[in-house]
Amino acid sequence: MNVHFIAIGGAAMHNLAIALHNKGYQVTGSDDTIFDPSKSRLEAKGLLPNEFGWFPEKITTKLDAIVLGMHAKADNPELLKAQDLGLKIYSYPEFLYEQSKDKTRVVIGGSHGKTTITSMILHVMNYHNRDVDFMVGAQLEGFDVMVKLTEANDFIVLEGDEYLSSPIDRRPKFHLYKPNIALLSGIAWDHINVFPTYENYVEQFKIFVDSIVQGGSINYNEEDDEVKRVVEASENPIRKIGYHTPEYVIEHGETLLETSEGPMPIEIFGAHNLNNLAGAKWICQHMGIDEDDFYEAIATFKGASKRLEKIAESPTSVAYKDFAHSPSKVKATTTALKEQYPERTLVACLELHTYSSLNAEFLKEYKGALAAADVAVVFYSPHAVEIKKLEAITHEQIAQAFERDDLIIYTHPEDFKNYLFSQDFNDKALLLMSSGNYGGLDFDAVKAVVTKVS
CATH class of the missing domain: 3.40.1190.10 (Mur-like, catalytic domain)
Incomplete structure (x- = not known):
């Protein structure tokens, strides 16, 4: 079976492409950009496109199916060609x-x-x-x-x-x-x-x-x-x-x-x-x-990647990172870490990164989400708000949403990093929650500062 992937570089899409390749299917694909780990995984299987971009000439009647990824747009030239030819077009779940x-x-x-x-x-x-x-x-x-x-x-x-x-x-x-x-x-x-x-x-x-x-x-x-x-x-x-x-x-x-x-x-x-x-x-x-x-x-299950993942530990300190970003996940994860390390000061850092979390109206859903933290820090990038074409949010809106007078708020990656790397983490537990990376945070450097003996 010949299957072509439009937007093959997505997290889900490239994994499905590899699964079909492993099953013996003929797999091709296109994308306008592909990052690691998708890029190296596709390359290892010989599935990485020779060049990035959309190429309608790849779409022919020899294809048995098209799998269309969310990264593509409705006016994608390859998609339009497939529709013109009457090819069977599937979404990933279909x-x-x-x-x-x-x-x-x-x-x-x-x-x-x-x-x-x-x-x-x-x-x-x-x-x-x-x-x-x-x-x-x-x-x-x-x-x-x-x-x-x-x-x-x-x-x-x-x-x-x-x-x-x-x-x-x-x-x-x-x-x-x-x-x-x-x-x-x-x-x-x-x-x-x-x-x-x-x-x-x-x-x-x-x-x-x-x-x-x-x-x-x-x-x-x-x-x-x-x-x-x-x-x-x-x-x-x-x-x-x-x-x-x-x-x-x-x-x-x-x-x-x-x-x-x-x-x-x-x-x-x-x-x-x-x-x-x-x-x-x-x-x-x-x-x-x-x-x-x-x-x-x-008893031997250690957790899924990026879900309450321990990244550093010393006899007096520990650090975890978690994919948590929605209010319910943030609350559950913060509460869990405080319950596990009740004697340690919990420093919980949340990056507001998704469409929902950067929406001024939705921010109210975060009420009490960081209540279990001894020290609560929120980081967001005004640039990310601009990219997502959302209305700007202010310090005051964030402070009011979380209902913490002592909430620490940063809007510049360097300021957040300087804060983090200036801390003494003895007798502390650090929790980093984000679906992003805090504007390019070096997690190896975080490990070093967390485990540093004062």
Whole structure:
């Protein structure tokens, strides 16, 4: 099968391209720019375009399918040529469904936790040598790819993103997978550039629940009131199974999970991660892993990349970075770190980087998000606001939104770096939360200052 990728350099797109190449497909692609790690991964497989740009001459009737990425625009010259030729054009999630329509589809949805839960499931399956197909949004320890597609495997585990499918398909990705087994971890308003109201955002999750195939099942976080309402109100004839955060204790900086065999030490921590674990356990049981085998495997799970990832530690200091950027994620992550290191001063630094977080109206959603931090720092770049063509936000708006009189705010990368590198981190825990990089922060330098003995 000959497949051409328009915007092959995207995080999801290049992984799908490699998965199809590994499956024996003929794969080509184009993009106007490609950065690492996509660039080096594509190059290693011989899939990197010879030159960047859009080339309509690549689009011919010899192609069996086009996969269209979100980075492309609706007037992309290659897309227009494909439409003129009447070629079959798929969005990324549509093509994944085509590849898995004869499999048991396990879809993990939710505003937060879906990457971690998907990662937990795959870790457990890998630990017990159960081969499954998958698509996950982070690089996992023990896995060399983020998308795996085979003819033989019965199960495919999909991270169900609620963002749009393609420039010409405005449906959320997770509406297209038609799960046999689903999970819903939480609902907290996000992506306001696409879903301008909370009600509109919640509606996408109602559609997701109704898209589960008849006779299928959903496990849902019953501690999330909105999730509970959405799932229990659905008239879809499916099994509905709630889950909740299991009991745990923290002793000497180590989290112990209560099990039927007694307390078990685990690598991850935080109530939100223990809640994720409970959901993952249910899904693994649906996939044939019993409780004891799940616990044996999950004890060695260290977390998904960029999710509460420890980057430095000394006898008196520790530093973590996390992808958290939405209000609910920021609150959960900050609370988790303070709970894990209650005797240390928690310095929590948040970069406002996404469309939602840089929107003056949405900023109000951050009320109390940094309450658990002893020292709270917010960094944002006015230049990023300009690039995203948003209205300018002020220091005062940010201070009012977080409702902290002692909030430290920086708008220039150098000022933020100077602050960070001037700190004495003895008896402190540092948390860096962002989907960006604080204007080019050197994380190796951060490690050095955190572990420096005064």
